[in-house]
Amino acid sequence: EVQLVDSGGGLVQPGGSLRLSCAASGFTFSTYAMHWVRQAPGKGLEYVSAISTNGAGTYYANSVKGRFTISRDNSKNTLYLQMGSLRAEDMAVYYCARYSSSSYDYWGLGTLVTVSS
Amino acid sequence: QSALTQPRSVSGSPGQSVTISCTGTSSDVGGHNYVSWYQQYPGKAPKLMIYDVTKRPSGVPDRFSGSKSGNTASLTISGLQAEDEADYYCCSYAGSYTWVFGGGTELTVL
Numbered sequence: 001e002v003q004l005v006d007s008g009g010g011l012v013q014p015g016g017s018l019r020l021s022c023a024a025s026g027f028t029f030s031t032y033a034m035h036w037v038r039q040a041p042g043k044g045l046e047y048v049s050a051i052s053t054n055g056a057g058t059y060y061a062n063s064v065k066g067r068f069t070i071s072r073d074n075s076k077n078t079l080y081l082q083m084g085s086l087r088a089e090d091m092a093v094y095y096c097a098r099y100s101s102s103s104y105d106y107w108g109l110g111t112l113v114t115v116s117s
Numbered sequence: 118q119s120a121l122t123q124p125r126s127v128s129g130s131p132g133q134s135v136t137i138s139c140t141g142t143s144s145d146v147g148g149h150n151y152v153s154w155y156q157q158y159p160g161k162a163p164k165l166m167i168y169d170v171t172k173r174p175s176g177v178p179d180r181f182s183g184s185k186s187g188n189t190a191s192l193t194i195s196g197l198q199a200e201d202e203a204d205y206y207c208c209s210y211a212g213s214y215t216w217v218f219g220g221g222t223e224l225t226v227l
Contacts, residue, residue, distance in 0.1 A: 035216075044120065045155070045163065045206050047216040059214035095162060102210060103153035103168035110162055 001080055002026040002106045006096050009111030016086050016115075022079040022096030030054070030074040033099040036081050038092035039110075046092075049081060050099065064090075083113070091115045121146065121207055121219035128225040134195040137222045140188060145217055149186035151210035154183060154192045156203045157221075163206065167192060194224070195210030202226040 008020040020033070037046040049070040050059040058070050069082040080094050093112050097104035122140040129135040139146065139154075146152055152170045155163035165174050167183035170190060180196045190209070194201055207219040 037218075044221040045157075045208070045217065045218040047208075050214060050216075059193070061215065089127070101168050101172075102151035103165055103208070104155070104163070105165050105168075105174065107162040 002098070004096050004098065004106055004108035006094065006111040009094065009113045011114045011116065012086055014087060014115055014116050017082070017084045018086065018113060020081040020083065020094055020096075020111055020113075022081075024077045024079065024096075024098075027098070029072075029077040034072060034079045035097045035099050035104065036070065036079075036094055037097055037104065037107075038090075038094045038113075040089070040092040043092075048094070051079070084111035086113075086115045088115050119217070121209060121217055123205075123207060123219035123222045126223040126225065128176070128227055129182075129194075129197045131197055131198050131199065134193060135197060135224065136194075137192045137205055137207075137224070139190040139192070139209075139219045140222045141190075141209055142188055143203040145188075145209040146190050146207075148152075148212065149210045151187070152183065152185060152190040154181075155206045155207065155208065157206065158203050166205075179193070186227045197226055199226050 003025045005023045034057045051070045063089045067085045071080045093110040096108040098106040154167040157163040170185045171183045205222045211217045
């Protein structure tokens with residue numbers, strides 16, 4: 001059974017940093033691109049970042065470019081999102097998602113990031 | 118990248134059909150056959166319902182169907198059931214390794 005378990009969310013002050021993790025199981029992690037998608041409270045879904053199967057290709061939404069870094073450790077079946085210079089508008093539930101057939105076929109349960117002083 | 122345009126809400130009675138539209142541009146919806154649709158219940162993670170405009174993942178009822186014309190994609194739910202009441206989001210590849218979602222549509226089953 002495919003499982004994605006996101007973790008690492010919490011309360012952080014504006015300007016602070018946080019690292020999210022997504023532990024994958026039930027499939028060959030190294031053969032799938034992975035994405036992060038977020039959802040601000042009461043709002044819609046927003047693409048955040050993507051990474052290729054071997055980690056060589058990393059991509060970002062304009063809203064987070066230069067502040068967030070996506071990475072993966074295929075030996076640990078884990079996806080990461082290092083978030084820096086956090087702003088109030090980054091407050092959201094962050095989901096990791098498996099990317100397959102040009103869509104997100106499996107999603108994590110999400111981890112909440114709260115940015116507040 | 119601007120969000121795709123979806124109606125804020127739609128409604129229908131059990132047994133009826135409803136269609137949710139998703140309008141983008143020639144750079145996203147109109148330029149790629151990579152439109153997908155997601156169902157989301159409150160407090161839950163989204164679930165894939167349609168991919169590549171018209172394809173249905175295993176386990177998704179055939180009451181759900183997708184289509185596209187020009188810059189507008191559509192999700193149709195026929196034989197509406199109470200359990201279909203949820204939020205629905207479209208998503209499209211927008212080129213240059215960017216993806217864009219719609220603002221979401223709240224479906225109410227009357």
